[in-house]
Amino acid sequence: MTGAPQDWTRAPNVNLRQVGKPLVRTDVPGKAQGRTRFAGDHVMPNMLHAKVLRAPKASARLTRLDAAKARALEGVVCVLTAADLADRRAATDIPGQTGRKRLATDQQILVRERVRYHGEPLALIAAETLALAERAADLIEYDLEPLPGVFDPVEALKPGAPIVQGTDNVVATYKVRKGDLEAGFAEAERVVENTFRTQFVEHAFLEPEVGLAWVDENEVINIRVSTQVIEHFRAIADALGVAHNQVRILGSMVGGGFGGKEDVTVEIYLALLAQATGRPVRLAYTREDSFFGHGKRHPFVITHRTGVTQDGRITAVQITMTADAGAYVFLSPYVLLYAVVAGPGPYRIDNVHIDARAVATNNMYTSAFRGFGAAQACVAHEQQMDEIAKELGLDRLELRRRNFLRTGDEIATGYAIESAVWSDDCMTKAWAALGERAPEDGPVKIGRGVATYQQSYGRITWLHDTSEAWVGVEIDATVVVRSGVTDIGAGQVSALAQIAAELLGVSLGEVTVYNSDSATTPLAGTTTATRALYMTGNAVHLAAEALRGRLIGRAAEEFGVAPSEVDLAESRAFVIDAPDKSMALKDLVGICASEGIHRSELAMFRAPFTGEIDPETGQGRVHPDYAFGAHAVEVAVDTETGEVTVLKSVGAHDVGQAINPAAVAGQIEGGAAQGQGYALSEAMIYRDGELMTPSFSEYLIPTAMDMPRVQSIILESRSGLGPFGAKGIGEPALTPVAPAIANAVADAIGRRVFELPITPERIVMALREAEPRKGPR
């Protein structure tokens, strides 16, 4: 049981010149000056302003919708209701390239008859000014006849429950049957059972959804939009009934995504209005629109029943999961699958039994959110580990150490991990970094917690994920990268520039990346699933390497040496052992150009392709690979008020290879904040399906005052499938944070709050329950 890293040699430790350095990201100077144009910063001549009218009820029948008064208002150019649209549906295709798979997730574009969630769109308005569009929305008359709804997934499964749509409320189910559960429990000396609950969470990216659409002279519908997925042009075209090559998505720098801009948001509304009016149309969501307008994080109820020996070896685990999918399917089946795969946590358990289901309700629909089911799974498995340790009287870290997966071990779904598993090392380092424990002070108790995780990077292997990129070198030896990748703030574009700069021997400043345009940049796939660096980084690596090979080959001829003796750096080609034999990259490129040697390359990277898992046992490969790491915190809890202060917060993650350590640390710090909000304060509250928290006054995001200084510990096994052995950090940064905090609070007060968020009220309640009962006074 040592914390020493395994010796990883799979990716050679090349002498990196650009990669691995905390360079200033290429997008930073523009952003620091307010010069970066976000999607909402664009205007066009003759542009109209749009507004979406939403249903104020969660479950109702639309019996009348009359837009006559709105249409009559001067300056209102167009009002669209379902009656004006062909009966097409907006399908959430699995966002990506192959189109091979499609979820049955059709959603009506506008309410035709049945309202299924609070905020479902009734009508679209385009007017000369935003004020007019808003006034027109108020003039639309409608009658909603309330219908019984169902607002709890467990209720929704009971016989006689109102059906949200179709024939029953089950949206998806998964199961895992691995090993022999009964034998595992027979071997156990203790059985620990607990149920954990999580809440609806809002992404709250700072830039609300926004876009601008126009139809060009070729009848192509152009949409400039804040999105994580430009490949949605296909789903948008299908919803409009036009050919796929008649819709173009232009991204911009995205003002935060976190999964909330993974589904289609404003695109179809914009396209319909631009088509109907023949004019450019802008639709900018208000913050309130944004609270209503995209899917939330799934609330889960997760029960663990764990069999364990007295010395802390887990012999069996039985897990049930119920997720609230809300009124439409969106990505629920996949979120559920990710939760199942991560269900038992980063532990080797031979006997695993999981039953999971996602259930429709008349709550807001739920979909992708950083962590994508694995985060909810982690909230459960890491709190369960602490409960088991308490039950056995064993150190919490030691219990984990005795059960950690190692390379070669199978996870719940039967896939044997091939990359490094540095859970122990990460956990040990994060814990050590907490340093000296803060002193307790009267009612203020101090507690510590840690959580570890198993988070996939890359998409489901039977979706056959691919990514394309183009890399070229100009005559003046500057470099161009073309990639469809969207940059949602994590430095996706800058990382590509850094990879190309590394391989072509130029500085970061000499690389320009054109990205995020479905018409002109090769499709990279989505910026989701911690896949952008893995997939797109590999595509750029492939393209740049091919180009590098040609440049080096030609230089070797010039120098009269073997290509293996030539390297590129500082915009020069040179013989490694005789650096005086050297030429400017510009001159080399000139030779190539005059000889017709191809100075660009279009490459495609393919993730591992597999068939689906066995539906009865859940065994098979689901993801390309997994990342491992830990988060540790120290908290102070005021036992009188229930107030929690996070004093220390440390993330330690094996990222494989940090392309830009500053960007990696940024992910860890941001994940720490988002995870802290998840643990302590953030909750989208729906009462009978109606949203009670539609602004930042009710929905509480951590501020600078709430956050401690976060520490980041970056480990590099170079064992990942990404470029230079990289894994990923986007989702892992968040996943272990909330359970670490939950464990710390429990450690401080000696009681556990089994439901997130752990609010002061819940803490006070838990403490009160712990008090001996007294008679009334």
Added chain:
Amino acid sequence: MPTVSMTVNGQPAAGEVEGRTLLVEFLREHLRLTGTHVGCDTSQCGACVVHVNGKSVKSCTMLAAQADGAEVTTIEGLATNGELHPMQAAFKEHHGLQCGFCTPGMVMSAVDLLNTNANPSEREIREWLEGNICRCTGYNNIVKAIQAAAGQTGG
């Protein structure tokens, strides 16, 4: 419609606006200064912070008419002759941003902080930033950048 005129980033600016037009709308839509962002409808996020007569103000809480005659500075007006303002340079150097949507408001707010208190403690910086939400960075590097801009080392 009433006319408003003010000095924005050192240049005279005037326009006809409806009475209810907010300063942020005037800046973004009339003057096309899109560096100032809008992140909420309830004056909580701080993405819209600009300086009015040298003080930081959430430009979504002020009518354009109220800024009539004022000196307004936006993020676009901070750099001089292509040289980043020291606060912008510090944000750049210390990776004080990710998606960048909160950044203009953060930078404008932070500049006012140092004008008010040249040597703030970490706690004072965090308190000052309470009205500026960042969803990406966890505030670590924002605080660091401000400490660096204040000439504090070891930040």
